[in-house]
Amino acid sequence: MSDATLLDGCSADYVAPATDRPARDDRPVLRERGQREVFCGLTGIIWLHRKMQDAFFLVVGSRTCAHLLQSAAGVMIFAEPRFATAIMEERDLAGMADAQEELDRVVSRLLERRPDIKTLFLVGSCPSEVIKLDLAKAAQRLGAQYMPRVRILNYTGSGIETTFTQGEDTCLAALVPVMPASDPQADKQLLIVGSLPDIVEDQFLRLFAELGITNVGVLPARNSRDLPSLGANTRYILAQPFLGETAMALENRGARRVEAMFPFGAEGTTDWLAAAAREFGIDEAHIARVLAPGRERANKALAKLRGELAGKRITFLPDSQLEVPLARFLQNELGMELVEVGTPYLHRAHLARELPHFSDAVRLSEGQHVERQLDRVRADKPDITVCGLGLANPLEGEGFTTKWAIELVFSPIHGFDQAADLAELFARPLRRRDRLEV
């Protein structure tokens, strides 16, 4: 049986080739295609530009791209943000030479205004890709001009290529080639991959130090010019489940992945930290000793929320690719019942330690046909539905309780000490529903 098996009753208008991923799990997946109510990869800039404090993101796109960034960020950022859009106009579309020259002009104006920028990302968009504007060439040309003061890289955040968090994936993948090569004779080093809130990153670094892993790098680094070294001695561990391309780029440079659950909840965080520690030959007793306090704190804090969430039925609409590990956490540690777990893209290899936790009763879906998916929500009547901002109020208007998915990307939710905060994000809408009398 191929892994593209479709459930009965749902139109099979699209079946992906079964060969594009290893068949590690032959659970049926409902694959759908149609209108997708998700952001494009440009949206990742909203958190990436805060994470990398010396980097600037220049989207080469249309007014729509600029409007998206502004709307997704809310017009709430007071400082001048470290992103902007080079809006293509009619005359840029006329001839390609012009577009490249125009881009040079915009970049030089920008770098004049912001001498603090050390890395500039030229970010491709739907229109720049459709007209085949070669941003790699532009980055090379401009890089030759501005190095060493400014490094210029490019990646795509276009909606025709990337969904929401995949924009971080393509961005990090663009950083991999410029990571310095590590000494082949050097000791094994650990690389944490995926942007984490600074506070969470610091917690993990403290825990790894306590475990006895001393050589730990993070990608993306807070300072984009201070990238960790990379080579055959690198063992990397994914902190986010949406980093398929980055992982491939790392493997191509000799790094090997540490397979683990994702660090959500007490269980996931324990597994994630322990897997890395084992890779570095740390003994089990020491691992258990170091992880016990954090795990106990997490379990204690989660116990208070279990009463509110246990037995509640939840549906995830596709958004950030965080859906599978989050659903596992809510099911295993809070006793929630999974109705449908939708994800924009199911990376079976990276989720190999997550998916076996789901029973056959859980409907796993990939891609989206939003109308049919909403029909299923109406039929399933879950207690809470996790969805994007475009759908949340309309579903509330129909009487459904919802949780905005985007908050899961913008809040510190990884690790032991955030496990209860993560559960709280799901408990609060339910508590609010019960509390309001109007």
Place this chain on the structure above:
Amino acid sequence: MQLAVWTYEGPPHVGAMRIATAMKGLHYVLHAPQGDTYADLLFTMIERRGQRPPVTYTTFEARDLGKDTAQIFQDAAREAVARYNPQAIIVGASCTAELIQDDPGGLAEAMGLPCPAIALELPSYQRKEHWGAAETFYQIVRHLADKSLVREPREGRRARANILGPTALGFRHRDDLVEIRKILDCLDIEVNLVAPLGASPADIARIGAADFNIVMYPEIADEASRWLEKTFSQPAVRTVPIGVGATRSFIADVAELAGADPTPALGDTSSRMPWWSRSVDSTYLTGKRVFIFGDATHAVAAARIAREELGFEVCGLGCYNREFARDIRAEAARCGVEPLITDDHLTVEDAITAACPELVLGTQMERHIAKRLGLPCAVISAPVHVQDFPARHSPQMGFEGANVIFDTWVHPLVMGLEEHLLTMFREDFEFADEHGASHLAAHSPKAAKVAAVSEAPVADIPAPAVAEADGSLWTAEAERELKKIPFFVRGKAKRNTEAFAAAEGLTRIELETLYDAKAHYAR
């Protein structure tokens, strides 16, 4: 290519969405890649709508390009019509789909759909949101209006008006409409149709039954109203009733077209703004320098109110929508300022900084600029923010709108007596002017607050560490004196003094120079 951090307007297809979302029984099939659905959240989050906008996005991907994007469009259109059963659909392309040239209009026509399909040509790389809204509304009216309709004779019935312009995601459109209806009610005029807000395609068909049109927002409805004027000989009222004076002119214009007596509407006893403005406590408003920027209609109305109804001085006026620049130029001439026509918010920021206003009236963008500069600000125009959709009734139009405007604009200012106290007791550390207006903790400029409090007990005079004045030009004594001037006029005083010193050929600004300049520039 234009470098933009923030934009005043979205792309034109967002304008089309504002029309579609305002209407009932209409569906928009938009040829667009994944990600363009972000626009839904403008309506569901900013405006807090409880329904999805009636828009189907085709959601094509890179691998579809050059293969079957046209088929994807037709499938999406067929499915949307089957599911939503609309009376009519509008079809078009977003910026990316425009490049692949699938011709959604032609494709829809070829499908033989059971409802009219109106094709929209919205050039994304030339035009913007307001233009897209106006063009969409015009195309809808032109396609759906029943041109065979013959208006009943005027005798023996009430006059009938169409109210044109209110859309989804409009700045106070919901509440303005209530005020316009109130005025028409008072004049005993029947509302034939409100559009696009709340109108269905079937309603649009009888648009020709009205005797005249009221163009609430020229940015949206002007184009359609000109076609209606030609096609159905419907004259239009284009006076925008924002402010007391404009509301009076509007009532007079409407009454004339309807053959009605304007007296009952003009005598609205809830119009408090004129007396509030004449009340002696408002004396301190006289000559306050105000910088105005927004869409042309709101900016022009604001300038007139500022000058004639609050006694302010307009020190800057501009708009971001080039299409209506002429109106701004005319009003700027009346104000005696250079008009600022730009959609680059950095240029606007420079202009505000240079003008040293005491109040900024602008969009959410200017609110940020004002916040950075520590200036009081009130929002008068789109682009909108969730705060621009208050739960309470809060119009801009009509006499009630003028009441609201008085409160909204005066509220951020430091009040009359407080202003005097700040001037008199500049060195009271708990009363430092950096605290801003005492009733406005949330809006007051925060800068230097900590420094002011911590330094005050040590020295009577605030340490001259603040780089307000250029040390090389200003003597320490003059610089200290400059800091005694309240912050809301300090920038102006500094600039004037420096200009005065330059004109007099002085290389040093002494205490005396400051007062010489004050006398020189005395109003």
